[in-house]
Amino acid sequence: MSPADRTVLPLLMATVSCLTLPPVSWLAWPEYALDSAISVFRCPVNSPLAVPPTHWLTPTEWHRANRFHQPADRQRFVLGRALFRQVAGQISGQSPEQIAINIGPRGKPEWVNDNGWHVNLAHSGNWVLLALAKIPVGLDVEQIQPNLDVQVLLDSTFTEEENSFINSHEQPQQAFYSLWTRKEALLKATGLGINDRLCQCSVLTGTHPVADETIGSTGHWTVATIDVDAQHPAAVAWAGPLPVVHSPVTCYTV
Numbered sequence: 001m002s003p004a005d006r007t008v009l010p011l012l013m014a015t016v017s018c019l020t021l022p023p024v025s026w027l028a029w030p031e032y033a034l035d036s037a038i039s040v041f042r043c044p045v046n047s048p049l050a051v052p053p054t055h056w057l058t059p060t061e062w063h064r065a066n067r068f069h070q071p072a073d074r075q076r077f078v079l080g081r082a083l084f085r086q087v088a089g090q091i092s093g094q095s096p097e098q099i100a101i102n103i104g105p106r107g108k109p110e111w112v113n114d115n116g117w118h119v120n121l122a123h124s125g126n127w128v129l130l131a132l133a134k135i136p137v138g139l140d141v142e143q144i145q146p147n148l149d150v151q152v153l154l155d156s157t158f159t160e161e162e163n164s165f166i167n168s169h170e171q172p173q174q175a176f177y178s179l180w181t182r183k184e185a186l187l188k189a190t191g192l193g194i195n196d197r198l199c200q201c202s203v204l205t206g207t208h209p210v211a212d213e214t215i216g217s218t219g220h221w222t223v224a225t226i227d228v229d230a231q232h233p234a235a236v237a238w239a240g241p242l243p244v245v246h247s248p249v250t251c252y253t254v
Helices: 059-065 071-092 150-157 160-168 172-190
Strands: 013-020 026-028 038-044 101-103 109-111 118-124 127-133 137-141 206-211 219-229 232-239 249-253
Touching (some): 013 172, 038 071, 038 232, 059 071, 071 101, 071 118, 109 118, 137 172, 150 172, 172 232
Parallel strands (some): 013 219, 026 249
Antiparallel strands (some): 013 206
């Protein structure tokens, strides 16, 4: 086949809008009912939920938990599953052990339900986070590592404009984590996951066009920075634009 005979497929584009949410108030769950399109839950790793009843997790999940070499990693995994099932059970009126979890093709936990709920888990350091919405949603949190050399990661992870933003920022490490969590939350929301095209997708504050193959989806996506605490920056991403009236995100502490 000659080059002239080949069909050139049109380049499909997505739109990504990025922002930092105003300081959030972490409400006590379940004292406050869900009142927004997207709910983010945080739970400290020393929560009693980190030692749930045995029947809350499946034998397969316990087997996976016991394969972790580091106790902290095992603890966060178990807490993530327990938090997932407790919140989902309270919302659906089921007991935690009745909440069925499937693992998607890229390892993303999925709630098997008939009401259109999407979930995503993230954990780092002292916190495990859960995002819940009726639209595709992604979440990331990172514990700041003061000794991390961010310079070695810039070229493979960020666009030239992002590199300039980080290097000129009065707190380069804080800027690095803000952009990194945005990228990971976005790629978890689309379902693509971390890949070698990170440096082709800008997540600077503003709205950006991006090729669909870079993030694994078309359409409009929004990514918002939130702070879990001073040492744990985070971001949540969802399908759709940001509403102009109020933030669609409500945050809870479990």
